[in-house]
Amino acid sequence: MPMTEPVLTKRIPTYPYGDPKDRHAVWYDEYVKTGGYEALAAALEKEPAAIVDTVKDSNLRGRGGAGFPCGLKWTFLPKDYEGQRYLAVNSDESEPCTFKDRMLLDFDPHQLLEGIAITCWACGLQTAYIYIRGEYHEQAVTVQKAIDEAYKNGVFGKQGLMKGKVDFAVDCYLHRGAGAYVCGEETGLLESLEGKRGWPRIKPPFPAVAGLFGKPTIINNVETLACVPHIVQHGSEWFKSLGCESTIGGPPSYGTKLMGVSGHVNRPGVYECDLGFSLRTLIDEYCQGMKGGKKLKAIIPGGISMGVLTADQVDAELDFDIGRKNDLLGLGTACPTVLDEDTDMIMVARNITRFFKNESCGQCTPCREGSGWIYKILCRIEEGEGTTRDLDLLLEIAGSMGAMPGTTICGLADGNNWAVRTIINKFRDEFEARVKPSLVPVTMSV
Numbered sequence: 001m002p003m004t005e006p007v008l009t010k011r012i013p014t015y016p017y018g019d020p021k022d023r024h025a026v027w028y029d030e031y032v033k034t035g036g037y038e039a040l041a042a043a044l045e046k047e048p049a050a051i052v053d054t055v056k057d058s059n060l061r062g063r064g065g066a067g068f069p070c071g072l073k074w075t076f077l078p079k080d081y082e083g084q085r086y087l088a089v090n091s092d093e094s095e096p097c098t099f100k101d102r103m104l105l106d107f108d109p110h111q112l113l114e115g116i117a118i119t120c121w122a123c124g125l126q127t128a129y130i131y132i133r134g135e136y137h138e139q140a141v142t143v144q145k146a147i148d149e150a151y152k153n154g155v156f157g158k159q160g161l162m163k164g165k166v167d168f169a170v171d172c173y174l175h176r177g178a179g180a181y182v183c184g185e186e187t188g189l190l191e192s193l194e195g196k197r198g199w200p201r202i203k204p205p206f207p208a209v210a211g212l213f214g215k216p217t218i219i220n221n222v223e224t225l226a227c228v229p230h231i232v233q234h235g236s237e238w239f240k241s242l243g244c245e246s247t248i249g250g251p252p253s254y255g256t257k258l259m260g261v262s263g264h265v266n267r268p269g270v271y272e273c274d275l276g277f278s279l280r281t282l283i284d285e286y287c288q289g290m291k292g293g294k295k296l297k298a299i300i301p302g303g304i305s306m307g308v309l310t311a312d313q314v315d316a317e318l319d320f321d322i323g324r325k326n327d328l329l330g331l332g333t334a335c336p337t338v339l340d341e342d343t344d345m346i347m348v349a350r351n352i353t354r355f356f357k358n359e360s361c362g363q364c365t366p367c368r369e370g371s372g373w374i375y376k377i378l379c380r381i382e383e384g385e386g387t388t389r390d391l392d393l394l395l396e397i398a399g400s401m402g403a404m405p406g407t408t409i410c411g412l413a414d415g416n417n418w419a420v421r422t423i424i425n426k427f428r429d430e431f432e433a434r435v436k437p438s439l440v441p442v443t444m445s446v
């Protein structure tokens with residue numbers, strides 16, 4: 001399979017195979033020299049509504065995990081509202097095994113800032129907050145330096161976008177989180193930005209109507225916003241020439257996608273591929289195969305929340321259809337973790353649940369209690385004290401927690417549910433070999 005022509009990573013020195021030590025951030029002068037901020041200049045010549053139409057027509061789907069169409073989300077802003085509106089940029093990136101936004105923050109921060117400026121112009125948003133995860137210390141320093149450069153050069157600030165050509169000022173602030181997974185959930189993020197505990201909000205109202213400080217707010221992921229300048233500059237038809245159509249009658253998966261591979265491969269890293277790229281090629285060619293020549297056992301395709309694939313499913317295509325075709329929650333962050341034949345899947349399930357248990361904000365009983373119950377049962381099985389009845393109990397608890405069954409406020413519990421259910425269902429033999437026969441019939445309901 002040919003290498004994808006890089007779009008989002010094209011300016012990153014030595015990407016993808018050079019020595020990462022030789023990589024450095026592309027600062028303002030270099031960014032401008034290589035065509036940076038041309039898309040913003042072009043956008044400012046257009047009517048904001050025309051930009052929204054272009055992004056809508058491109059079918060750009062959110063890169064933060066849910067895959068919601070970006071342009072469509074922008075149209076949810078109230079039309080006749082004159083007051084303050086916000087952009088919240090989701091740089092929380094705390095999904096385990098996910099590190100693709102970090103690449104953009106580290107090495108091409110102005111690409112993100114250009115996407116922010118265009119989005120603010122298109123949607124009439126006066127203030128942007130970049131909410132960055134607490135652990136991203138270095139990235140926070142890099143992004144702040146880029147924001148300072150952007151202010152100095154008239155992208156942001158009172159002098160108006162692009163040195164006063166347009167009478168519309170955008171302010172951009174960096175806000176550092178304290179390191180909580182749930183603050184990546186968009187309404188948890190808004191609460192945290194407001195200075196409160198990061199508790200997700202019940203929806204509706206949706207943030208586009210009542211978001212930050214109760215004002216209309218657009219929330220987008222870093223990678224989503226980084227796509228915007230390219231779509232504005234090259235047009236929606238160009239974007240649609242990348243990626244793939246749905247093969248099951250669903251919405252298309254256009255564009256390229258950053259895929260951060262970790263686990264038991266020879267060359268882990270972030271690779272930019274067309275959506276629809278083969279997982280097998282990603283592992284065998286980009287990542288140079290399995291470490292130590294070991295056999296592939298399982299793949300967690302896109303953050304631990306999405307569920308697991310078996311080795312037989314390695315020909316899955318990495319696009320937004322992957323969930324429906326392979327019994328997963330979805331594509332998620334498209335950052336696969338590759339596990340070899342020596343991996344203990346009970347330990348994997350226990351470790352994943354430990355994460356969700358610790359990160360649950362505690363508002364919803366099925367998430368708060370369910371994650372703890374699942375964790376205790378998995379510990380019991382791992383220690384050789386579990387019974388066959390525990391396996392059905394695990395499936396029953398997991399299947400009853402999440403926003404999808406309608407029992408929780410946010411999707412954190414769904415992540416736990418899908419991870420545990422798919423690991424047990426797809427590796428049931430391994431679990432059965434570790435448990436004792438149960439003397440109690442499986443009739444208990446929780």
Ligand SMILES: Cc1cc2nc3c(=O)[nH]c(=O)nc-3n(C[C@H](O)[C@H](O)[C@H](O)COP(=O)(O)O)c2cc1C
Pocket residue numbers: 061062063064065066067068070090091092093094095181182183184185186187219220221222224225410411412
């Ligand atoms: C528990 C949880 C954690 C999340 N963490 C992130 C995150 O770290 N980064 C992110 O962009 N989206 C995250 N999301 C998804 C956001 O809620 C939201 O869908 C996304 O920021 C919207 O941006 P997009 O449409 O550009 O993808 C998370 C969702 C849930 C339920």
Ligand code: SF4
Pocket residue numbers: 182199200359360361362363364365367368408409410411412413
């Ligand atoms: S699902 Fe879990 S993390 Fe989300 S709001 Fe409910 S308790 Fe909090």
